[in-house]
Amino acid sequence: MRGAVLYAPGDVRFEERDDPKIIKPTDAIIRTTATCVCGSDLWDYRGINRVDRPAPFGHEYVGIVEEVGSDVHTIKPGQFVIGSFFASDNTCANCRNGYQTNCLHREFVGAEGCQAERIRIPLADGTLVATPEQPAEQHIAGLLACSDVMGTGWYAAVAAEVKPGDTVAVVGDGAVGLCAVIAAKELGAGRIIAMSRHEPRQKLAREFGATHIVAERADDGIARIKELTGGIGADRVLECVGTEQSMQQALRSTRPGGNVGFVGVPHGVAIDGEELFYSHVGLRGGPAPVREFLPDLIDRVLSGRIDPGKVFDLVLPLEQVAEGYRAMDERRAIKTLLRP
Ligand SMILES: [Zn+2]
Numbered sequence: 001m002r003g004a005v006l007y008a009p010g011d012v013r014f015e016e017r018d019d020p021k022i023i024k025p026t027d028a029i030i031r032t033t034a035t036c037v038c039g040s041d042l043w044d045y046r047g048i049n050r051v052d053r054p055a056p057f058g059h060e061y062v063g064i065v066e067e068v069g070s071d072v073h074t075i076k077p078g079q080f081v082i083g084s085f086f087a088s089d090n091t092c093a094n095c096r097n098g099y100q101t102n103c104l105h106r107e108f109v110g111a112e113g114c115q116a117e118r119i120r121i122p123l124a125d126g127t128l129v130a131t132p133e134q135p136a137e138q139h140i141a142g143l144l145a146c147s148d149v150m151g152t153g154w155y156a157a158v159a160a161e162v163k164p165g166d167t168v169a170v171v172g173d174g175a176v177g178l179c180a181v182i183a184a185k186e187l188g189a190g191r192i193i194a195m196s197r198h199e200p201r202q203k204l205a206r207e208f209g210a211t212h213i214v215a216e217r218a219d220d221g222i223a224r225i226k227e228l229t230g231g232i233g234a235d236r237v238l239e240c241v242g243t244e245q246s247m248q249q250a251l252r253s254t255r256p257g258g259n260v261g262f263v264g265v266p267h268g269v270a271i272d273g274e275e276l277f278y279s280h281v282g283l284r285g286g287p288a289p290v291r292e293f294l295p296d297l298i299d300r301v302l303s304g305r306i307d308p309g310k311v312f313d314l315v316l317p318l319e320q321v322a323e324g325y326r327a328m329d330e331r332r333a334i335k336t337l338l339r340p
Helices: 041-045 137-146 149-159 175-186 199-208 218-228 244-252 273-279 290-302 318-329
Strands: 002-008 011-016 028-036 061-068 080-083 118-121 128-130 167-171 191-195 212-214 234-239 254-262 282-285 314-317 336-339
Touching: 002 318, 011 318, 028 080, 028 137, 028 318, 041 318, 061 118, 061 137, 080 137, 080 290, 128 290, 137 149, 137 290, 149 175, 149 234, 149 254, 149 282, 149 290, 167 175, 167 244, 175 191, 175 199, 175 234, 191 199, 191 218, 199 212, 212 218, 218 244, 234 244, 244 254, 244 273, 314 318, 318 336
Parallel strands: 167 191, 167 234, 191 212, 234 254, 254 282, 314 336
Antiparallel strands: 002 011, 028 061, 028 118, 028 336, 061 080, 080 128
C-alpha cells in the first residue's frame, strides 16, 4: 500500500509502504475512506518538532473495516468507522471517567501514519465507533472532522464548562478553533467571539455561530474582549493554538471565575503561577478525549445538525499529500482532506 512519509521539514513523500498487519488480537485493519492534514502535523513539517528519521504521518481517519483480530468482538469487517488519534480500551478507570486519551492502555494511532491507504487500529473495540450504515458521501468530511478537530473543539468547550447564555471567546481560527465555535453554539453560548484576522475564516466562524469577530491580537485583542464584556472578560475562553501569545491572550481575556479550555498543543508556553492565582481563572485542557464525544458528534453530523466538514477547504487525492501540507503551511488552505 502507499502512504505519506515525512523525511525532513518540508519534505513529505507519498510512497510504497508495508501493508499494516494484525499484530495484537485486539487490532483491526481499516481501508481508509478519507484522511487529512492536521494543524499539529505542521509543527513537524515546519521543523519546530524534530524529525530524526523518515516517519509515516497523519492521525485522522475514517474508513471501512477490512480485518479484525481474534479478540475483537463489536467491530466487524465491512463497517464504516471513525476513531480518535489515541487508541483506548474504553473500559479502564480513566476511560470510564471520560478521559480516553489518558487510557491506561492507550496507543498513538498515528505512530504508523494514517495518511495511508490502510491503517492498523489498536484496541479496535474501544477505539472505533461504527456508523449505523454506510454514510452518504455528503457526510464523509463531517465524520472525518469528528476524528480530531471537531472532537477537540468540543473538548475545549467542555473543559471550559460552557453553559447556556455564556459569552465565549475562541482564540485561534484554524480548524479546531472553528469547530470550537460550533461546540460553543451547540452548548448554548449566548455570545461567541471569534478571534480571527483572516476574512474567509471570519466568514466561516460566523456561519458556525460566531456573533462577534475580534481581529486584534495580544493586548489590543484582550482590550477588545474586555470592551465587549463590561470590562471583565469572557465567561469562557477556548484556546486553540498552543503558543505563548495565544495562551496569555486566553488567560487575560477571561473574567475572574471564568475558565480557559486549552487544546492547542503547547509549544514554549509558560504560565505564571502568581498571575494565575490572582486571576481567579480556571484552566483545563489536554489532548481531547475525542472517543468520549464520538457517538454524540456522529449523531449531530448524520442528522445534519452540525457540518464541521466545512473546515476542509481543499480536497486532494492522497497521492498529492505533499501539496496538502504546503497549502496549509502557506495558509492557502484551512484544512486539507485527502482521498485515497
Ligand atoms: Zn482505557
